[in-house]
Amino acid sequence: MAPPRAEDVLARLQSLSDDQEISILKLSEPIVVAVTQLQDPHQRTSDISTSSLDATTPSSLEADLTHYRELFAKLRFSYVEQVTKEKFIRAIVGDPPLIVTPQENADLEKENLEAKATLKALKTEVAGMVADLESKARELSRKYEKVKVEKVKLGELPGKIRDLENAVAELRATRATGSSPNPELNxxxxxxxxxxxxxxxxxxxxxxxxxxxxxxxxxxxxxxxxxxxxxxxxxxxxxxxxxxxxxxxxxxxxALGGVEDDLEERGRFFRASEATLQQMLDIGG
Known part of the structure; x- marks a missing residue:
């Protein structure tokens, strides 16, 4: 079976990345839809939550988280206060009225301490899970960015591979014909x-x-x-x-009359005179 081509692998990877695009907007869509469905259109909402539904960004999600934590804390306090008042009123107006003994108060206090310890342990566990999830999310984000860069490099590989294949084919053809001007290439x-x-x-x-x-x-x-x-x-x-x-x-x-070759002419004259005198002396002898 022939191995898949680089173009086919790149096209498949591109289709997968297009279908599974990861962004903070995509991840927040289920939360935004759920909040929109549960929200009463006649109920007044805060400015933070309204702006977060219009434009979801990492900073707006962080602001929403802080806002909802504060609302939940206030709601929990109001709920506990309301339930306590209701129980107290029912206890004093009941027939017969509810009378709580010190032992029952001690048992209830003990149960409250155990419940608080369990709640604290659960909070610690949840905080650890959140920190672990944040760490994994950052690691996945780094890997995702790295994959995007590697995908760009992978897109450049088919062209480079074709160029190298053409160069190899030319070298093989040159070696087969033996027409290379440089014998070191063979x-x-x-x-x-x-x-x-x-x-x-x-x-x-x-x-x-x-x-x-x-x-x-x-x-x-x-x-x-x-x-x-x-x-x-x-x-x-x-x-x-x-x-x-x-x-x-x-x-x-x-001084010599402006004759350029005066010395040469005088030399010829002296040589001629010398030859004449030598001839005369030879004749006289």
Whole structure:
């Protein structure tokens, strides 16, 4: 059986995420619907609860929770007060009137203490469950955000896989035809790994040489600045010497009548005179 393609897996994951979108608005819909159904349209509601039904946000839900806790505390106090008054009135107006003995009060106090201890234990258990649920909710939120990021990366994978498959196909075709201009591309795996290690060693050596040369740059730069400082007076002296030589040549040419090749002509004349004198001396001898 062939493995599923990446496109099919991505499409299925996308459909699942669309069907099971998680948000604070989605989670609050059952609560909002229940409150709306139970609420009397003629009954006055608080501003907090009305605003929370219009626009549900994490902050509004937290405000609603605080508001309903306060209302429940007030309602519980009113209920206990009303029940107590009712029992007291029935006790004193009954026929015969209800008479409670000290022992009954002690037993009732004992039952109240046990009920309070049980209630406290239940409250502690509920608080622990709430804290555990909040921790798990935050962890699930982090995982959900991570899955969203990974889903985006997964969406980019099919294109990269196709590019790599095309590159592999081109390399295989080139290797099969043997038309690669670089013979190193046709090496087997073992020799290719050896070549890679050799290139890595060469690169490490070049990096070491480059680091040495870079460490010598400041010293060479200072030496260059020193040589330039020493060369500047010599360059000035050379320019002055060239100017003086040109001036001397100009004066000499002016003194000899302005003939440019005067020295060369005089040299030819002296050589001709010398040859003539040598011939005359040879003849006289």
């Amino acid at each position: 090496l087997p795996l073992g020799k290719t790994l050896d070549l890679v290690e050799s290139k890595k060693r060469q690169r490490a050596e070049l990096d070491r040489q480059l680091e040495q040369l870079q460490s010598q740059v400041p010293r060479k730069k200072k030496e260059l600045e020193r040589l330039q400082a020493e060369l500047q007076p010599l360059e000035t002296k050379r320019q002055n010497s060239m100017a003086a030589a040109k001036e001397a040549k100009r004066r000499k040419e002016a």
